Amino acid sequence: MTDLTILEQCGRGEISPQIALSRLLLAGGPVDAGHLAREAAAHPDSAPLAALARLAARHGDRLEGLGRLARSGLWPSGDDVFGATAALFDRLAAEAPEAGVAFYSLGDPDELAAATAELAGIVRAWSPAATGRILDLGCGIGRLALALGPEAESVLGLDLSEGMIAEACRRARGRGNVRFARSDGRRWPLGDGEIDVVVAADSLPYAVEAGAVAEVVAEAARVLRPGGDLLVFNWSYRGDPGRDVAEARSLAAACGFEVVRAGEKPFAIWDAVSFHLRRAR
Known part of the structure; x- marks a missing residue:
């Protein structure tokens, strides 16, 4: 691209x-940042480009380091x-934990907090069971688990990375209903039907x-109770939403899920293609 x-795409608000x-x-x-400011000035009616220029200016001291991280x-x-x-x-946990879990946060804790609040809001809006027992799959630094914790019975975050855990x-620390553990990704340290909601945010790819x-x-079907929810934010990074939707529907049928949503984009900040599968009762 x-x-x-x-x-x-930014100028059109996409x-x-x-x-x-x-x-x-x-x-x-x-x-x-100067080039982006000139682009915004050349399109004075484009509020998104103006916002992009302001964002780049605000994080100008981070751009070189973020570029190195990307490369x-x-x-x-x-x-x-x-x-x-x-x-x-x-490596990312040691070098750039915020950018490592969400590069679009630009490594800024405030940007990450805003994006995480938006994500937690969608989780709660889509799944009333988010007040119960939650599994955060691919939890990274625990941002979503910690955001969901205050209104949940318990949250378990699993990740492949010891550094992220x-x-x-x-x-x-001090959040007794939120805990974390390392997992190999295929088998999770949970009993059958032990979880109300599984959230996979940027981990399924x-x-x-x-x-x-x-x-x-x-495995999500195994650990979820009947009626529990699997929320997936980005099925893959293949760039083929139709294929992702078809695969989600096929696996849902094979594993005993109802497809509630498939291929939606509910976020203002993030561009995740999102899925909501519900375990059959």
């Missing part, structure tokens, strides 16, 4: 300024996808890449 395409700026950085070239590689490589993913996120535990998505969906 070219820089021009990204700017056009993607948020946060997503636009993160995509410009991920494209690999230098991002110049360092943010996707696992090699045949052992889960092992490579764990190693990748161990250590950071999540540090941030969760790694299972898709590993060829293990059917195992993960089946």
